[in-house]
Amino acid sequence: MHKPQKTVSLLLTVLLVGAALSGCSGSGDKNDGEASQGASPSASAKPSESASASPEASGSASPSGLDTSKHVELQFYMLGDAPKDLGIIQAEINKMAESELNATVKFNYTSWTDWDQKYKLLLSSGQPIDLIFTADWTQYQAYAKKGAFLPLDELLPKASPKLQAFVPQDMWDAVKIDGKIYTVPATFKEYVTNGFVYREDLREKYNLPVPKDIASFEAYLDGIKKNEPDMQPLSMNSDVKTNLMDVFREINDDTVGGPLPYGIGIKYNKPTEVYSYWGSDEMKADLTVIQRWQQKGFFAKNVLNVKDTMQAPIVSGKAAAMLGDNPNRFNDTQLKMQSSHPDWKLGYYPFPLTRGFATPVHPIHNGFAIPKSSKNPERALAFYEKMVTDKRYNQLTQYGIEGKNYTVKDGYYKMIGDSTSNGFGREGMNGWAWRNPEFMLFDKSFDGVKEIFAELDKIQKPDIFTGFAEDYTPYQAERAALEQVEKQYFYPLYAGLVKNVDEGMKTAMDKAKQAGLEKVQEGYKKQWLEYTAANGIQ
Template identity: 30%
Template sequence: MRIKKGMSLTIVIMLCVMLVLSACSKKEAATPSAAPSAAPAESAAVATEAPVVEATPEPVATAAPLEKVVLNFVLLGEAPVDYNAVMAEVNKKLEQDINATIETKFIPFGDIETKYPLVLASQQDWDVIYGNIHYGENASKGGYREILMDDVKKLMPLTDKATTAAQWGDTLVGGKIYMIPQSFVELGVGSGFYREDLRVKYNVPEIKKAQDLEALFQAVKDNEKGIAPFDGTADDIRGLFAMMVDGWLTKRELPQVFNFNPDNKEFKVSGLMDPDFVPIYTAAAKTMKSWVDKGLLPKNAFAQKTSAYELSRVGKTAYWGNAFENYVNYEAEMKAKGWALGAIPALTPNGTGTQRPATGNGFAFSPKSKNYERALMAIDLLHQDKSYNMLLAFGVEGKNYVMNAEGKLALAPGIDASKNPYPMYQAGWWSNNRDQWPPLENYSEGYINMKKDLQAHAVSYLLDGFNVNTDKFKTEVANINNVIKQYAAPIELGIVKDVDKAVAELVDKLKKAGADKVMDEMKLQAAQFVKDHTLQ
């Protein structure tokens, strides 16, 4: 769908205009970058013969100064100790750059569901709000102001340059934009984590994909007492199965019925109703069964109530899974115990991962704000100008943080990490461009390099943000979920006797539960979603 274009505020900068010919009665509009044009040759000749009369220059027209405004922002969470001091520095810069200052109010996380709607209802009391709370629903109900791309191009040049068409596409609701989204690459990549020290200890080959874990699991089983190769809840074990499904990602609200692969540019929807997907699913199931038979995976995962991560912290499992972004915290925990961390991100065979939807962080505007244009200008600087970005993310250099000799960011001397007065991610400004941030002091080179590589191969895949509307098939969904619990879970845990027979039975049960109808409807919804979220 096409985005409507509209008129936006134009900041006119008048150049010095000289009166060249006093007889001219028609004036042409000057352009800011126009250079004086050369005079025709015959005109130049006449000018040399006639007496030269110097023209009196017109007075220089200067741009009208921007009127001072106060922008009211609504953020989420709580202000850290040094927040006011940091914002004082931000406001000094903003006042100088665009003659505006910011006042902020916070909605505590625990009060978001009750207080956020109240703020939206009082549209005259705020200008800008953190817009990632039920974004699509609030936008469609008139809670936010529509943002025109003309306004972005004229008032937010840094944002216009930094934000991709796919990121703008994420924001579309009914073909319109209601949020300035995050422009940075936020990885939506799951990952398997393992004890790298044990891999090195037993000379296990490098682990690049989930299937490579077998050698590590076997070495741990054969040599380590008290450490399971992999132990955890049934969901933990099924998470490993998902790592093996050859790049296909699953919408967990309807397991195995809706799958997508970010390498597929046609946004294909697949699943166990698709004969081409069944062999992929079956191959992963056979690997899981083989590992259970070898004693590398637990046979009683349904009985385990402690998560794999918690077991890893006390040295009782060599593997666990979670989001890749937990790498830094996990690495610090492992290092404190004298262990080392390894990771295998969940990628396609082509090495592709996904970005989180750009609407995960961003600002929306009050439909009744009188300061919309100035707010756009402010956010352009706050998000994309590195000097503002660093202030909002880390505080005042020298007071809150310092840059060390390696070019990494560290806490300023005397600041206890547990009592940091301005901790990263806790000041409510999460949509600033994180791609500009330097690495932190505790980031290992392994993490830095792996993250850079992941970001270079991460794609913003539209179907990753697609939510299925189940209104037309609620009964079928309930029946499908029952089938999944009874028939799919044992297959994925590797505890069935005959994988081929079990998968065939699962497909048959899904069909009888109405999975074909659900798949057909979801394909239609997915196609419409892609159309609605693609800039034309």
């Protein structure tokens, strides 16, 4: 999903230095400034501290000047699926929020099925929403530029001064759109670039190659198909653009950030050369491989109707591999899988090691904004301050109830039961955006993620894309039409379901051009070149 930063200088400030941010990961995606956030990923709070911190120690007093005389219920929106024990956690949170802010909160989830359409509807319908998740992959920049969120610059010092001081200034600067702050950035720093995820125990058992590129990954899938005929070699769902096409391009492609919209291509080392990936020989070569995978039966023929998450079939043993996932979410999937099947092993190979460089996550990658429809912006920001800076709120919403959902031993988090019996797994609320490195708990397997981050540190380059904020007003109608064309004509190509790739591409391109593709691409290109010129990106 994507991600990330403003100018090159700002991007450099969020390089992986000391607290790991997590995202889009089944664990989340954030960035962290070591100087301000300090705690290393291995540092954990003592078990006794998580629930017993006094209101005074946790800073539970309301900010001075905040009017809490009227009781309010805050509407809080997250992406994904709600954990089974959400009601229990919400009730515990509301006991504290009622007492300290004269407020209660309703945690709402979109589910992962067609989340993007639901997200768009939430922000366009005028429905009262007080807090909503933002990221580069949810188009934070574009929504902010279009006025979907309230600016926070004047609200922060009044409603959440502790939160304002907690987030490093360079991160506040990095999430600004047209000079204004519209989201509270996460401060946990990580890499969220993709990597091959595969059953390592099966690889060892059948002497299959380690997936390092498309060829070796295909050989691995061939081996699974041959030796485990009842297992789906590749986990895939209906979002074939995000989970198949975009990820496929990331493996060898030196793209600037991305994924890029409208079939546009831009290379990291040639950022001012903008071309159309759609309709190109490059696209044809990629689609030919994906079509071959479909014909070999690596993933389901009805993939466009599959609504499961990518990780669930891996956890249950129904599938052997994922084309790509980020290190944090890989670790979460591994933890869930091994809670039920300790003899299974999951392997991971980062794409950046094949591609030659890695970009640390940008502060934009995980955040929370206050939509313009909010009826309680000040109280919402005060509550979010609690979620980030108050240990009681933070650990309760990240890990559940200690002794019921998890334990801490020798500094490490451990889930009680397994992923099927435990109603609130680690980061069960998808609370990537309010991670606080000072309070974070990690399972022992996260030591492996730290090793991955250390390797990626050696080949890091700044993200030169995420700070770009597109204004699609001049081509909004064409953009909407193009979105429908992509789903109707390009998605079947992405899924390998079109028998003749050449004819399929021609039909899709004809429809795209009729919808206004050239106008959209030219409008985007013009803004991108203005952005690169203004920020000295060459």
